[in-house]
Amino acid sequence: MKIEVQSKKLIKPSTPMPNHSRMLKISGIDELQPPLYAGFLFYYRADGKNQEDDIFQRLRLLEESLSETLAIYYPLAGRYVEEELFIDCNDQGVEFVHAKVNGQLDQLLRGEFDTDLLGRLSEFRMAAAGNPLVAIQVNVFECGGLVIGLCSCHKVGDMSTMAAFMKSWATACRSGIHELASPYFEMSSLFPVKGSGVKIKPPFLAGIKLTMNRFSFSGAALSRLKLAGPKDLRISRVEAVSALLCKAFITMDRAKHGRLRPLFVCQNMNLRGRVNLPIPTNAFGNFVTKVVARCTISQSSLDFEALVKMIHDMFTNAKTRFAAIADGESCMDMVKDSAREHVEGVNGDKENVVDFTSWCGFPFYDIDFGWGKPELVSNGCIPVRKIALLDSKTEGGIDAWIILSQEEKVLLVQDPDIVAFTS
CATH class of the missing domain: 3.30.559.10 (Chloramphenicol acetyltransferase-like domain)
Structure with missing residues (x-):
């Protein structure tokens, strides 16, 4: 076009x-x-x-x-x-x-x-x-x-x-x-500026032809997927989708490197309403942190339930830690520590990095300028290997917008779990 x-x-x-x-x-x-x-x-x-x-x-x-x-x-x-x-x-x-x-x-x-x-x-x-x-x-x-x-x-x-x-x-x-x-x-x-000493620079991929792909999880598919998770945990749609994509990315990474590498998962988390500080939900600016999880991958840990538990624990632990905060300085220190760990992970080359951002819960499909609601909402394309999760227009569904190389795309679309749960 x-x-x-x-x-x-x-x-x-x-x-x-x-x-x-x-x-x-x-x-x-x-x-x-x-x-x-x-x-x-x-x-x-x-x-x-x-x-x-x-x-x-x-x-x-x-x-x-x-x-x-x-x-x-x-x-x-x-x-x-x-x-x-x-x-x-x-x-x-x-x-x-x-x-x-x-x-x-x-x-x-x-x-x-x-x-x-x-x-x-x-x-x-x-x-x-x-x-x-x-x-x-x-x-x-x-x-x-x-x-x-x-x-x-x-x-x-x-x-x-x-x-x-x-x-x-x-x-x-x-x-x-x-x-x-x-x-x-x-x-x-x-949160006054005091000099963080942390510089977040996305790992831009130069010289690699990237593709952006939409994988749609319907509400029914997500219900099936959640049932496959641990029976003793109440898991969210985002946790279920994240675990399935991690499983697919592990398989893809093994095909690319010939071995199972340690997994590094990172996700954004909105802090509005999660800390005991006088911050309204309409706060202008950035009030977000990175949550991360690491694990050594073996053939047995490729189990979907294990990955769901890892991601569920990642979020639960972060929510618990931030809920206990009583002052702005402690909150700032925790956000800085998380940012530092995120930077070290995504800019390293020893681990299989799966980098998520979730926009689920934002009412994007209610953005009506006077001529109707959007037929589709997507993120923009940036030169970074990344997964963005958005609510789909259909009830209870999630669209995963995945930026990766053409070589990786070929492997991902053939993954049995991706075939079984997405359209």
């Missing part, structure tokens, strides 16, 4: 920022985050109206409501000052791109996901001085369908922050800003 940029502009907040609120310090947890942009895509079918007039109207509504939403989420319209570790809330605006795609949206919805195409629908980038903190690209297909791609600088917010922003923007577009509440912007007072 050919993608042609029709326009590119900066959308500024509808009301200017008062001078006394110009500087927003980042938190110690923000400082830990890698200097890259995380992205995701929302796919909307055409609604059958006059396409040309309808698209023009939609773009106008998107721009106007975005401007209004930025008056509430004002740091996103600013610029990050790395040397001083703050966001200059200067109202410079977010990047807004209108692009035309000479193809049909159904080509993507049928599963023809080309990594280069996905990258152009929501351009991946690294953070750089003076760049907008948020970039939005509205891709218009010949059929009238839309793909709205958003990528945001990880230094200023995690997925919870950006999910709340997207929901607010959609609400403003659909019914106005009177329903919107201001986020909590005081995370730096609880």
Whole structure:
């Protein structure tokens, strides 16, 4: 598919920022985050109206409501000052791109996901001085369908922050800003920057042709999968899917290296509501940690139940430790320790690294700008071997979006467990 940029502009907040609120310090947890942009895509079918007039109207509504939403989420319209570790809330605006795609949206919805195409629908980038903190690209297909791609600088917010922003923007577009509440912007007072000494740099894969693949676990398949787990544990859908994918990645890694290597599993965990600190659920910024688990793999430990227990214990232990925290400094120390262990694992070459991020639980399929809910939601494509888990549109299902090499993809799609439980 050919993608042609029709326009590119900066959308500024509808009301200017008062001078006394110009500087927003980042938190110690923000400082830990890698200097890259995380992205995701929302796919909307055409609604059958006059396409040309309808698209023009939609773009106008998107721009106007975005401007209004930025008056509430004002740091996103600013610029990050790395040397001083703050966001200059200067109202410079977010990047807004209108692009035309000479193809049909159904080509993507049928599963023809080309990594280069996905990258152009929501351009991946690294953070750089003076760049907008948020970039939005509205891709218009010949059929009238839309793909709205958003990528945001990880230094200023995690997925919870950006999910709340997207929901607010959609609400403003659909019914106005009177329903919107201001986020909590005081995370730096609880977690002041003290110099973490930890630099999270994703292990980018240079010179390797990567593919992005969608594996769908239906609600019924997940019910069967959970029944195959330990009978004495109440396991979640995410734990069941993670264990099955770990099992497949172990088999794949053995085929590639000729032996069973130690396993290193890592996953993001949202800390909102998990610590006994005065932090509201609408906290703006990063409030996330890495949870990790290691184990030596033998033929007997390839058992699905053993892997489920390992991942369940990984989450349970992390939740217990963070629930016992009584002050911000202890919380910050634990997040730093987890980040340090994650960096050592993913940048090493002795272990089989299975790196997850889960966006399950975020109401992405409720993001309605006024022309219906999305047909599909996916993450963007970055040059990192990674698994992203999202709720599927069907009740109780999970979509696993997996970025890996073409060689690994061939092995993964042939795995008996993947064949049995996914479509």
